Amino acid sequence: MxxxxxxxxxTITSSTSRADQAFTADLESSFDExxxxxxxxxxxxxxxxxxxxxxxxxxxxxxxxxxxxxxxxxxxxxxxxxxxxxxxxxxxxxxxxxxxxxxxxxxxxxxxxxxxxxxxxxxxxxxxxxxxxxxxxxxxxxxxxxxxxxxxxxxxxxxxxxxxxxxxxxxxxxxxxxxxxxxxxxxxxxxxxxxxxxxxxxxxxxxxxxxxxxxxxxxxxxxxxxxxxxxxxxxxxxxxxxxxxxxxxxxxxxxxxxxxxxxxxxxxxxxxxxxxxxVTGRIEADRARDAALLAERRARAASEAAEERLQLLVDASSGLVGATDVADAHRRLIDLLVPRVADFALVLGPSGTDDLGVLAAQHSTEKLVGDLRDVADGLAAALVAGPPVDVLVGADGGRLLTDLDTPEGSDTRRDYIADEHYLAASAAFPVRSAVLVPLPGRGPATEVLVLGRSPDRPQFTRDDVEVAADLGRRVGVLVENTRLHELQRSNSEVLQRSLLPDLPVIRGIRSAAQYHAGAVGSQVGGDFYDLTTLADGTIALAVGDVVGHDILAAAAMGQLRGLLRACVHDPDATPSSVIARVERLLVDLQLRTIASMLQVFLTRTPDGWDLVWSCAGHPPLAVRYPDGRVELLGRTDGNDPLIGVGHPDRHEESATLPVGTLLLGYTDGLVERRTESLDLGLHRLLHHVRVGPADPAGLVEHLVEHLTRGSDHDDDIALVAVRLD
The missing domain is CATH 3.30.450.20 (PAS domain)
Known part of the structure; x- marks a missing residue:
């Protein structure tokens, strides 16, 4: 050897010392050491x-x-x-x-x-x-x-x-x-x-x-x-x-x-x-430790993923609640997802005469947004036969596409795309994986959310499809609510404008008026204005505000304005008699309407204009004279009782105004704020009347722009401007 x-x-002797025998008792417990x-x-x-x-x-x-x-x-x-x-x-x-x-x-x-x-x-x-x-x-x-x-x-x-x-x-x-x-x-x-x-x-x-x-x-x-x-x-x-x-x-x-x-x-x-x-014990202990660490990491990763998923849903819900319209909701959605979740996002749905158009598009690389829209615009015509949403998302309610930058992955698009020319042309767009999910509301989905990732980003997984589908369900309901609110808003605006007159063309004056709903509540309310010419050539101007900010206030306003029109054309009418007669008719007709109102009569004279007015708890007229001076005509103490509280007598005030004077009638929503005094609001109004344009239309636009901004504006507004030429 x-x-x-x-x-x-x-000769071999197999002797073992006592010391050698003693160690065997401790051997198993000592191996790791x-x-x-x-x-x-x-x-x-x-x-x-x-x-x-x-x-x-x-x-x-x-x-x-x-x-x-x-x-x-x-x-x-x-x-x-x-x-x-x-x-x-x-x-x-x-x-x-x-x-x-x-x-x-x-x-x-x-x-x-x-x-x-x-x-x-x-x-x-x-x-x-x-x-x-x-x-x-x-x-x-x-x-x-x-x-x-x-x-x-x-x-x-x-x-x-x-x-x-x-x-x-x-x-x-x-x-x-x-x-x-x-x-x-x-x-x-x-x-x-x-x-x-x-x-x-x-x-x-x-x-x-x-x-x-x-x-x-x-x-x-x-x-x-x-x-x-x-x-x-x-x-x-x-x-x-x-x-x-x-x-x-x-x-x-x-x-x-x-x-x-x-x-x-x-x-x-x-x-x-x-x-x-x-060292078996040590190895097994290390393996057990590693397994425990791996399990802990996986549990932590799962917890973080669940937390991130929940936060995404929370952010989507809170972000879309304040959307002003459906287009804004779509924009907010894709801005939330790009680049947080995907490199690009699309919302596809009915657009104009198309069954499937691009409603919103965003890409983390700005120069690719145009290419993304071009690819999406041709998709509708390239789809296989069937309802577009069902074709895109597939039978499982969500489609996962991977390896789109390879020939094999690109072939999977033939499941929903029939046009070979479109397949070849769109293959050049940089995308490796994509997720397509519906955005259902309370009925069948009409919109599809498309998320895509570029080749330099990890591909989507089936878990991502589930997250996107969950997000789609929540967002779909929010978008539908926004769409219903938008429709209601549009219908309300149509109703409100139908209750308000188109200002007539009257010789000797120029006029303009606007109505704006408050920042909260319905698009209809009780604010109104009216301008008409009486038989003797007198010009009658009225501004009023029925208590309330809803459809009932709008209905009461319509009734009140109808009574006002009837009363103002009485041959013997004066501003105070008009208000008094309207109030009596409300009582006789058992209409429980409470409102503020300002009735003004304007008469042309050789030297200018005679102005007579009567007030029922309404803010005073604002006047800008030809020399630029501004002031309020009438009382600002609010002691003139409202219509509907049973006051039999109404007083009148008068003034003579030079040619070129600009009058402004308005409702209290233009000047009142919850966090400040009325005097401050009136002072701000006079400032903007003084610095605003001299023509009525320009002045109305100026006042709306500068006096209706901010969260404190929550009341309806009606305003009418008349220039005495």
């Missing part, structure tokens, strides 16, 4: 001839500890050359040291020493644990002993060595499996194993000696690990590797193996010493 200097004709003790650090290995008490073989690390010392060498000489000391600092050659015990063929289960100089094991005074095992049961090495010096403390600082610590580490060191293989034989057969190897593997010394240690390998052993060990052994190098091995009973265990080459006196490679540790 090679190395004739170590051969012996003595063994792995940390040995780790990946190189160890110093000696083969000692017990008969001559001389070191005959050493590995590279041991030679570093005693550089220049020729082998064979007496054990004490080698110890002094290595500068080995005990923990008190005494030279081992002067004490009862572990090597002296070895010379008496006593096994050393583990004793702390330190080395003089640094080596591959560590720096100077490197703490070492000496394990010395006489190989009395080896068939060819009976008179020899294996000495292994294990490094301690390179990874972490070594705590003070107490007697208990020394004892526990001795048990650990004794639990290590040691093997010796003949390096002169190409098959590297084992020539000795220690009892720990037998306890760990279940194979006896007789079953192990003469065999290559590959008998520990099995189906689960990684060939890469085996190859790594094989290459190191062929090169005569140290190697540490953790491999899956199998015991004699077939059970698997993780074996941390450190193999060190040992050379003889002439430097020839003679043996390989293997130090093996069962």
């Amino acid at each position: 090679g190395s004739s200097g170590l051969r012996s004709g003595t 063994l792995g940390y003790l040995v780790g990946n650090e190189p160890s110093a290995v000696l083969l000692v001839d017990l008969s001559s008490r001389g070191v005959v073989h050493a590995n590279a690390v041991a030679r570093q500890l005693a550089p220049g010392l020729q082998l064979p060498s007496p054990l004490d000489v080698w110890s002094d050359a290595a500068g080995l000391r005990d923990l008190e600092g005494g030279l081992l050659s002067e004490t009862t040291h572990p090597l002296s015990r070895l010379a008496r063929t006593e096994p050393v289960n583990g004793q702390a020493v330190s080395a003089l100089r640094g080596s591959d094991m560590g720096q100077q005074r490197q703490p070492l644990w000496v394990v010395a095992l006489p190989m009395l049961d080896s068939p060819m090495l009976k008179s020899y002993a294996l000495v292994v010096m294990l490094p301690i403390g390179r990874r972490k600082e070594v705590p003070p060595a107490t007697s208990l610590d020394l004892h526990s580490r001795a048990v650990v060191a004794t639990g290590l499996s040691f093997t010796l293989a003949d390096a002169t034989d190409p098959d590297l057969p084992l020539v000795w194993v220690n009892p720990a190897f037998t306890a760990t593997t279940g194979y006896t010394l007789e079953e192990s000696v003469g065999r290559n240690c590959r008998f520990l390998q099995g189906a689960g052993t990684d060939p890469a690990d085996v190859d790594r060990i094989r290459r190191a052994v062929r090169a005569g190098e140290d190697v540490t590797c953790t491999v899956l091995n199998y015991r004699k009973d077939g059970t698997a265990y993780w074996n941390q193996v450190h193999i060190s080459p040992v050379h003889g006196p002439e430097g020839a490679l003679t043996h390989f010493v293997g130090i093996q540790t069962d």
Whole structure:
């Protein structure tokens, strides 16, 4: 088996010391600690001839500890050359040291020493644990002993060595499996194993000696690990590797193996010493920890995804609630999704005469928005036959498209596109994956949401389809609500305008009027204006406000204005009599209407205009004179009672106005704010009347623009401007 200097004709004796037997009781609980003790650090290995008490073989690390010392060498000489000391600092050659015990063929289960100089094991005074095992049961090495010096403390600082610590580490060191293989034989057969190897593997010394240690390998052993060990052994190098091995009973265990080459006196490679540790517990603990960490990461990722999904739905719901119309709702939706969820987004649906047009489009790359619209515009004509929404989203209520930038992925579009020319032309658009979901309301969906990602972004998954479909259901209802509100608003505006007159063309004056609903509530209300010419040429101007902001107020306003028209054309009518008569008619007709009103009569004179008016709780007229002065005509204290409160007498006021004067009648919504006084609102009104355009239409536009902005504007407004030319 090679190395004739170590051969012996003595018969094999299978003796095991009591110390060797003692360690087996602690072996199972110590295996994990063994792995940390040995780790990946190189160890110093000696083969000692017990008969001559001389070191005959050493590995590279041991030679570093005693550089220049020729082998064979007496054990004490080698110890002094290595500068080995005990923990008190005494030279081992002067004490009862572990090597002296070895010379008496006593096994050393583990004793702390330190080395003089640094080596591959560590720096100077490197703490070492000496394990010395006489190989009395080896068939060819009976008179020899294996000495292994294990490094301690390179990874972490070594705590003070107490007697208990020394004892526990001795048990650990004794639990290590040691093997010796003949390096002169190409098959590297084992020539000795220690009892720990037998306890760990279940194979006896007789079953192990003469065999290559590959008998520990099995189906689960990684060939890469085996190859790594094989290459190191062929090169005569140290190697540490953790491999899956199998015991004699077939059970698997993780074996941390450190193999060190040992050379003889002439430097020839003679043996390989293997130090093996069962680290199954540690590996399984690491795997359990890794599995727990993976499960925790997955749970956290799932939680974050769920939170992100919920936040997306919340943002969509809150973002679309304030939409002014359907187009605004579509814009808000795609702005929410790009680039947060997708690189581009489309809303497709009925548009004009088309069954499927582009209602909204957005791309994170602005220059691609036009190309995106071009691709989407041609989609309707390219679809297979059937309802457009059903064709696009498919039978599952949501379509997932992946690998669209490959020929195979592009082919999947033939499920809903029949036009080959369109397929070829649209294939150039940069998209890798897409999701198509419907936007259903309370009835069948008429719109489709399309989300796309470019090739440089991760593809959509089936989970993304579910999120998009959920979003589509919520958004679809919100868009439908917006559409219904928009329709209601349009109908209300039509109703309101039908109740208000078109201003007539009257010689001698220019006029303009507008009605605006408040920021909240219905588009109809009780604010009104009227302008008409009486039989004698008098011009009658009226502005009023029925209490309320709903359809009932609008209906009451229509009745009130009808009564007003009837009363103002009485030949004997005056502003005050008109208000008084309207109030009596409301009582006679049992119409419970409360309103403010300002009735004005204008009469042309050679020098200008005579103005007579009567007020029923209404804001005063605003006047801008030709020289630019502005003022309010009438009382601002609000003491004129409202119509409908039973006041029999109404007073009148009068004024003479020059040609070129501009009159403004208005309702309180133009000047009142919840957070400020009426005087401040009137002051602001006069300022804008003074700086606004001189023509009635321009002034009305100016006032609406500057006095109806902001959240405080929540009341209806009617205003009419007349220029006396």
